[in-house]
Amino acid sequence: MTHNHPEGIKGAQAIATCVFLARTSKDVFSEDTKSSIKEYVEKTFGYNLDFTLNEIRSSYTFDVSCQGSCPHAIRAYLEGKDFEDAVRLAVSIGSNSDTIACMAGAIAGAAGQIPPKIAVRAYNLLTPALQEVLDNFELTV
Helix, strand or coil: CCCCCHHHHHHHHHHHHHHHHHHCCCCCCCHHHHHHHHHHHHHHHCCCCCCCHHHHHCCCCCCCCHHHCHHHHHHHHHHCCCHHHHHHHHHHCCCCHHHHHHHHHHHHCCCCCCCHHHHHHHHHHCCHHHHHHHHHHHHHC
C-alpha cells in the first residue's frame, strides 16, 4: 500500500535496479560501477544525483516520499567506500534515515560484501522463524 503510487513504484524500481546492477558488477564499490549505476539511474528514472550528502545534510528535512529519499539513499551508496560507510552516511543525513539506510544498505550489500561482524549481529536479532526464512532464501540465490 505504501508504494501504490507512481512515484513509489518508480522509487522501488530504481532501488531494485541499483541492487541488480551492483550485484552483477565485478566490484560494487569501484568508481566504474558507481559511475555506471549513477548514469543509468539518472537517465532511466530521472533522479538528479548531482549533489553530495554534505551539501544537503544541514537542510535535509523529513521526507517520506520516494523522490525525497531514494536519491539520497543512492547517493549514500555512491559516496560510501564500503557497506558500513554507505549505511553510516545514510544515517548521517538524519530525518528519514532508517529508510534511507535500508535502501543504501541493500545496494551496498548486494554483492555480498556485508562484513561478517555486522551480518552475524543482524542475523542473531531475527526471530527463529525469520532466520529460517532468510536461510531458505539464501539457498535459492
